[in-house]
Amino acid sequence: MRAKIRKIVTFVEETRNEMGKPVNPPTRRAAAAAVVENPFAGNYVEDLTELMEIGEELGAMLIERAVTALGIPGASAESYGKAAAVGENGELEHAAAILHPKLGTPVRKALGKGAALIPSSKKRCGPGVPLDIPLGHKDAAFVRSHFDGMEIRVNDAPRANEILVAIAVTDSGRPLPRVGGLTKDQIKGEDGLR
Amino acid sequence: MPEVQLRKRVIIVEEVFHEGGPIAAVPLRRAAALAIIHNPYSGKYVPEIAGFMEDLNPLGLEMAKALVAALGGDPKIVEGYGKGAIVGQAGELEHGALWHVPGGYAMREILGNAKAIVASTKKVGGPGTRLDVPITHINASYVRSHFDSMEVGIADAPKANEILLALVMTTGPRVHARVGGLKASEIKGQDGLR
Numbered sequence: 001m002r003a004k005i006r007k008i009v010t011f012v013e014e015t016r017n018e019m020g021k022p023v024n025p026p027t028r029r030a031a032a033a034a035v036v037e038n039p040f041a042g043n044y045v046e047d048l049t050e051l052m053e054i055g056e057e058l059g060a061m062l063i064e065r066a067v068t069a070l071g072i073p074g075a076s077a078e079s080y081g082k083a084a085a086v087g088e089n090g091e092l093e094h095a096a097a098i099l100h101p102k103l104g105t106p107v108r109k110a111l112g113k114g115a116a117l118i119p120s121s122k123k124r125c126g127p128g129v130p131l132d133i134p135l136g137h138k139d140a141a142f143v144r145s146h147f148d149g150m151e152i153r154v155n156d157a158p159r160a161n162e163i164l165v166a167i168a169v170t171d172s173g174r175p176l177p178r179v180g181g182l183t184k185d186q187i188k189g190e191d192g193l194r
Numbered sequence: 195m196p197e198v199q200l201r202k203r204v205i206i207v208e209e210v211f212h213e214g215g216p217i218a219a220v221p222l223r224r225a226a227a228l229a230i231i232h233n234p235y236s237g238k239y240v241p242e243i244a245g246f247m248e249d250l251n252p253l254g255l256e257m258a259k260a261l262v263a264a265l266g267g268d269p270k271i272v273e274g275y276g277k278g279a280i281v282g283q284a285g286e287l288e289h290g291a292l293w294h295v296p297g298g299y300a301m302r303e304i305l306g307n308a309k310a311i312v313a314s315t316k317k318v319g320g321p322g323t324r325l326d327v328p329i330t331h332i333n334a335s336y337v338r339s340h341f342d343s344m345e346v347g348i349a350d351a352p353k354a355n356e357i358l359l360a361l362v363m364t365t366g367p368r369v370h371a372r373v374g375g376l377k378a379s380e381i382k383g384q385d386g387l388r
Contacts, residue, residue: 005211012205013348018217069205130349154208155324 003054003081006162009154010069015175023175029079031133031152032065033166034058041161043087052099055165058098059107062167067110072171078162078184079146079170081135082107087158095122098165107167115192116141128155133168139189143158145173146180196234196246196252204228204288204348205263215370217364225264226327230351230358236284237355240360243288247295254300254361261363264305269305273378274364276329276339277301279316282352290316293359301332308332309386327362330340330380335387338375339367342381361376 008033018028032051036058066076082103084095099120108114119134119141130153137143150168159163173184189194202279210222231253235243262269277289277297310322311330313335324347330359331337353356380388 006213008209010207011204014203015201016203017199017201067209128345151349153324153347167351 001057002050003034003057005025005034006037006134007035007045007154007157008065009033010065011152012069013150018175020085021176025172027170027172027175028070028149029058029135029168029170030066030069031150031166031168032062032069033152033154034062035154035157035162035164036088038087038090038161040094040095041087048093048097051094052101053088056102056106058165059103060110062165063107063110063169066167066169070171074110075167076171077111077138078149078172078176079135080107080111080114080138081119081129081133081150081168083131083133083166085122085129085158085193086124086133086161088124089160090124092122092124094163098163111138113189114138115189117192125158127157127159128153131164131166133166135170137166137187139182139188139192140182141193142182144172144179144186145183146176148174196249198249199232199254200229201232203224204231204353205264206346208344209364218364218369219317220366222369223265225261225341226344226346226360226362227261228346228348228358228360229253229257230356230361232355233282233285233289235289236282242299243292246292247311249300250292250296251320253359253369254296257302257359257361258300258304265363265365271365272305272363273331273366274329274342275301275305275308275332276313276327276343276362278314278360280323280325280352281318282354282356283286283318283320284323285318285357287316287318289357294317297343297361298357301363305332305350309383310335311386319352321351321353323347327360329362329364332375333383333386334381335367336376337378337381338373339378342362342368
């Protein structure tokens with residue numbers, strides 16, 4: 001493995017009740033995050049291929065961890081998202097190299113489909129900063145009930161020479177969605193949007 | 195006595211491979227189970243609250259079982275534990291103290307014959323408050339390699355009328371433990387201390 005991993009953290013949230021109203025079935029989302037060494041910390045490096053390859057490895061590993069944590073088959077996942085936080089000696093472009101060129105392919109392979117763009121966010125920061133991972137339906141980005149986000153945080157990461165990389169996946173949309181828009185039973189699933 | 199109203203459950207698992215030193219042959223794992231419940235005593239001073247401890251026992255057991263499951267299912271691999279609570283701002287610190295007995299009972303019940311007192315902490319706080327849950331060896335509080343902690347918390351809890359309850363288990367010493375003191379191999383195991 002190219003990625004030098006210091007730590008892996010998984011998170012599972014299950015919401016059963018909102019404002020006294022039961023959420024049945026409960027909505028569930030999981031995130032898996034890896035803390036990896038940034039091979040380019042402290043230097044400007046033109047060719048970021050190594051980080052792209054690390055992104056591919058992490059895509060496969062983290063989606064497997066997240067789906068396993070939810071305890072569902074990959075094909076049953078409904079929404080997804082990704083995010084990265086670069087420690088202070090790295091560049092935002094390092095997060096981009098991990099997240100954008102190659103990470104998505106193994107994620108989609110694990111989920112069976114995934115016609116929609118994987119929503120993403122990135123930042124440069126110190127250890128312990130919260131990361132808000134955007135979430136959207138995996139086959140149709142306009143499904144309004146699945147516009148969401150999941151906050152995660154690893155108190156000791158990213159250190160200055162590290163990158164925190166996270167993938168989130170759900171088996172559901174928001175609890176008690178009721179603001180209209182495209183619903184999941186209306187998905188055509190051809191263009192990734194509707 | 196009031197029934198336990200659960201809004202949300204969260205499981206967090208950390209797997210630590212190294213912290214700048216040699217990569218551990220067996221990574222350290224820390225797991226936390228969080229439950230966000232309604233605080234039946236929020237908003238006013240209620241003199242008699244102790245009965246709620248018994249009501250919390252089933253939830254404690256469920257959380258302890260979920261933790262062992264998150265660590266692979268075998269209670270024998272658990273070497274450290276801790277617990278804590280964050281009381282929402284309409285409650286009092288004493289409501290967090292309701293967790294001492296059921297939280298400790300639940301972990302001892304699931305882990306068998308754990309002898310050491312379960313280290314704990316508590317505070318009053320708003321949503322997103324973090325809690326550093328202290329961790330010690332399950333059979334001997336003085337085992338220095340197992341003095342540890344895990345930071346937990348979630349973005350949307352506790353609301354004013356809620357309590358966030360936490361249990362934590364770990365599978366071993368700090369990843370590069372090397373400051374001496376009582377070793378796990380030297381435990382006498384009679385008094386829960388050494």
